[in-house]
Amino acid sequence: MTFEEQLIKKSYFETYMESGNRTHPIQVLGELFLEEQKIDMPDLSNLRFAQGEVYFNNKDYEAAIFKWENITNEFEPWAKKNMGDAFLELGLLTSAEELYLSIETESNILRIESGLQLLSLYIEQGKLDKAVAVIKKSVALDPDYPGVTEIARAFFEEHQDWGNEVELAVNEGVRTGSPKWFDVLNQYVEQGHTVQFAPDYFNEALSVLFQVDRSRFEQLAVSLWESYKDQSSYMTWLREFNQLFSGMDGNRKDGWTHLSAVYQDTYFELINGDRLIKEISPLIPELLTNWLKITSPANSLVSASSIIAWNEVFPGSITSSAIHDAENIVLNSREYHDGYGDSMQLFKRIIEWAENHEIEVGNKIKWMVQELQESNLHNLLIAGLSGSGKSSFVNTIVGEELITSPTAAVIRFQNEENPEILEITDTDVRQITDLEDFKESAGIRRQTHKNETIIDFKAEFPFLRDHELALIDTPGVNSNNYDKHPLYNYLRFADSMLFVLNANDPFTEKEREILSKISEYFPDLTIHFLLNKIDVIYSQQEAIDVFDQTWAEISQYYPDSKMFAFSSNYDKGKQLKDFSDFIRTNRSTVDFEQERTAKLQFFVRRAITYLLDKRIEIENNHIESNSWNEEMVGKLNGAINQLGDIEEEKSRSIQKSYRKIKDETRAEIIEKIPEILRGCSELVTEESDFGKIHTDMDEEMNKRIQEYLDGTVLPKFHDDLRGWIQLSKDEFDQSQNYLNEMAEGFNSIYGDERISLDCDFRVLDDWRRDADRMTNGVHYEKVNIMNRSTPQQFFLKSAGKLLAVLPQNNAMLYNRYKTYLETEDYYEIGVTIAKRFLQQFEIFEKSIERDVNLFFKDPFNVLEEAVEEAKAEIEFGKIELEKMRINPELYRDPLTLYEVKLRQFEWMTAAGKE
Structure with missing residues (x-):
């Protein structure tokens, strides 16, 4: 055991124990301590340090601290560390922390040991930030220190500190090159703990791992690739990794199966149309080159064809060495048999993309692609000049007189147990209900260049069924449709063509010109000939001569073709049998799968072109x-x-005519009332009671006025109003006729019954009711005529009261009254009565302008709504144009990338073939 290990384990005291001595260390050290004290200059620090260890190991922490706190020699840093351990055991965490932090030493071992103790202390205190700092510092001091990285890893994992955990794994992997740490790192990647790191953070780790273990390198690279896939840093990862991998010497011999598969998935994801070319074009060349470098046998053809296709659409973007390598792979690859399925998936993707952009790929293209799936059906296209007798031949084959007049539609006859006839244009699919509807739909009048029609005629046709044949009848070629004839659009759909010649003048210069054009653009199309109307030849020998001469001429241009003689007047059964033999003998022997794939790829390209043209349209x-x-x-x-x-104008005219009636009535009343009132003088006689005559006369005058108004004025005014209403109706009718012409003009421009400018004639009904109501009777309010306070009336009334009692005065009063009644002006009375009478009619007059406005209200609304709709369409169009012009690549780029993918499939389909 080393000296540092003794200090760490607090077993330094054992150096004072003799081997085999069973005396307790306390006693041994105590005796040594006493002996040392006897020396003149005793050194007791080492013994105190050892005594502290014994006390600590026996859990007498206070005694241990007492011993260690007085040590001042080289053991002092370790004594502080041990004192911290003692305080830690006593639960005095703050004191322990202070001691650990106060240690000054050059020993990394002591620093690490103190740090590990601080780690425990901080964990217990819940101070995770400090715990992280101290364990990272310990690892940095000496990552080889026993257990320190494992302690760090366990701590980070326990507290789910994945950032530091990943950093630890990367650093240790790079430092040690140990597979263990790369396995740990890969585990973290798979668990999603690395996405917060920038992709280039792992470059060094990947570089080290590539040199250490290429299998683990592939595993880690694939894991990182997958982890970044749905992140914002995905494109950065692709750039960083491919730049890194370009400098590595990986090759196909290493067997990069998983990485190659990820390359393939990524490439197809990048070009699926969801990303712009400017975003992916800086990445693709290097990505494809790296993929080709390590491609597995299973997807080497895919990789190689991807490079060639990309370089064709974006020339110069890929190195010539990579292209050369790719070409060699394609040349030496086995035949690829999934081309049809791949191309069909691409077509469906294009259709889906178009629908998402609210654009329809033409129905005709979709129909042809759908029909190509009938893999065992041979599509025989029938073509020829107008008048060649092509229709008679078709009728013979289908067994019915279905075509009885020239047609402009392309008609495809196919055997089907459940009959159905569809009329198909680019914009619509309509079901045809009967033969009359069929003939009308196929007629020339229904067809335009922009609305070219296919009629898909499915019914029971025994001859077509027996020969697995579909017949495509095209309109006759003539000088009017030569350049843009529909047959050119269906030659790629057809498996072979039968060109009908008229025996009267076979293989003309015009026919040779048409056939030359077909052969130029469709060199692989099998062409056979049918010599029709052979019965017009006078003799059998002459017919044979014409057949031989025609065939001799044709064979110079089309040596592989065959010719069949036909006449509608010959025995149909015999001719059908002969034609059956002709078909079986001359049916194309080309690879049906290859042909269908090539046709499908042609229509995929046509769909792309259609959509690109649609963008411009x-x-x-x-x-x-x-x-x-x-x-x-x-x-x-x-x-x-x-x-x-x-x-x-109408409001002014109608008001004017109404005002005229009213003014004439007013004038008549003002004129007539004085006459009526003067006529009342006949009621005055010498026998009249002049004392109250003014009252009686006033009553009679008002009575006569009311009778005049009710009996004369109102009926006449009613008739005048009826006439005025009729006049107004004439004015309104004139306006409505003008507006009808205006609406018709607008609808002609719109091409739809969109504008209806109907005025509200209910106004006239309201006027009629008002006229009847107003002229049904007028409430007459009596007018004070004879009881006014004029001087003359005052005199007459006074005189009548004074003198009426004297009979001899009656003659004088009679003359005075009569003279007064006959000479009085009464004009003001007439004005007053006229004003009262016409009061309600003047109120009505004020509403005329409003009613005229109501009459024209709906036309105004319709026109104003049309203006707003047009303005809204203008605004919408401007916005859409702005979008298209600001980011044209949003539309163009996906179609360009679909073209890249199509070109790749074409190369794959061509693999293994000359």
Whole structure:
């Protein structure tokens, strides 16, 4: 046992004990102490130190402290440490801490031992921060000190201090190169305790581990890779690790199965369309190069084709040596048989992406891809010039006269027990209900270049069933559709083509031109020929000569093709049998799986192109829509202004005509009332009672006025109002007709019955009711006519009362009254009566403008809503355009990455083939 070990274990006192001496150490040391005191200059420190150990070991901590506190020689630091231990045992933690911290020594052993004691003390006090500091300091002093790193590890794990635990494992792994610490580190990574660390923190550990144990290196690298996968630092990890791994000499011979698999998963995750190219392009070249460097046999083709595909789309990004290596792998790989499944998954991913962006891949492309899954069905495309008799041949094959007139649709006939006919365009799929509907849908009038139609005709066709055949009939080629004929869009879908020639003029220059164009763009397509209308030849020999001459000419251009002679007038059964033999003999022998895969990959590429074109189309549509809506806003605002002018004009005209009726009635009343009142003079006679005649006359005058108003004015005014309402209706009808024309014009522009400018004619009904109500009778309030306080009336009333008792005075009063009644003005009376009579009609007049406004209210609302809708569409279009122009890569990048993946699948499919 070393001297330090004795001090640590408090067994230094044993150096004073003789071997075999069974005397108690207290006695031995006591006797030695007494003897030492007898010396002139005794040195008692060592003995006191030893005595303290004995007391401590026998739990007499106070005695031990007493012995150790007076030591001043080289044992003093250890004595302080021991005193701290004693205070610790006594539970005096503060005193113990002070002593441990007061120790000054050069001995790392003593520092570490004191630190470990402080660790226990701080744990007991719950001072974890101090505990962490002291154990880290102890490890830093001497990580090789027995048990110190294990104590640290146990402490960190117990208190789930994963940051320090990971740091300890990394440092010890780098320092010692011990697999044990790398295994511990890998465990922490798998438990998710390392994600808080920056990826480059592990670079040194990975570098050491690569040199020590490559299997464990792969394990740790894969664990770290997986741990960072869903973290914000994932891309940083990929960059840091691949830069590190590029400098390492790993190779395929080392068998990096797990790391290679992670590379593959990561690469496909990066290019699945969720990330922008600018984000991943700095990483991909190095990632692919490293992957190829260590790729396993199981995914070497995937790795190599990934490099070639990426470099094709992003040329110059990968080193020529890596490309050369990848090409060699592809050339020497076995044939790959999962190309169809991979390509189908990619197609579905593209469809899903498009739907998430609210864009539809054309229905025709989706239909063709779906139909390609009928792997045993041979798609035979029938083409030919207009007038070649192609329809007759098709009708013979399907066994029915289904095509009776020229068509513009592409029609595919397929045997199916459950009949179904679908009309398919890029934007719609419609079920056709009967043969008449079928013929109309296939007709030329229904077709446009932008709305090209496929008709999928499924029914029981025995010949097609027996030969596992689907017939694709295309419209006849003519001078109007030569350049953009639909057949060019379906040649890739077809497995072979039968080109129909007219025996009257076979294999013309125009036909050769069309066939040359087909062969140029589809060189692998098998082409055979059908010589039709052979019955027009006069004799059998002439028919044979025409057949031989035509075939001799065709064979110069298409030596591998075959030709079949056909006539609708020949025996159908015999012709079907001959054609059956022709099909069996000349059916393509190419690898069906390979063909289907190539076709599918073609349509995947077409879908990508379609969506890229759609992006441009959408942008152009937004621009056109904004321009159109801005124009519509101008037109709608113009219409609103016109409507405002019409409303103002009609309101003014209707009010004016109403006012005219009212003014004429007023004038008539003012004119007629004085006449009526003067006419009352006939009621005055010499026998009249002049004492009360003014009262009787006032009563009679009011009576005659009321009779006049009720009997003459009101009926006439009622008739005038009816006429006014009819006049207003004519004005309203004129306005409605104008608005109908305006709405029709707008709907013509919209291409939809979107605008309806219906005015509210209920206003007229309200006016009719008001007219009937107002002219049904007027409450007449009597007017004071003869009892007013005018001088003349006062005189007459006074004279009548005074003189009426004298009969001889009647003649004089009669003349005076009669003269007064016949010469009085009565104008003010007429004005008053007219004013009272017309009072309710004047109230009605004030509501006319409001009612006219109500009549035009709905058209105003409709036009204003249309303006707001147009403005909203303009704003939406601007926002969408802004999005598309600010970040065009959000749309373009995923499609570019899908193209990379497609190119990779194409290379994989080509592997192992010349």
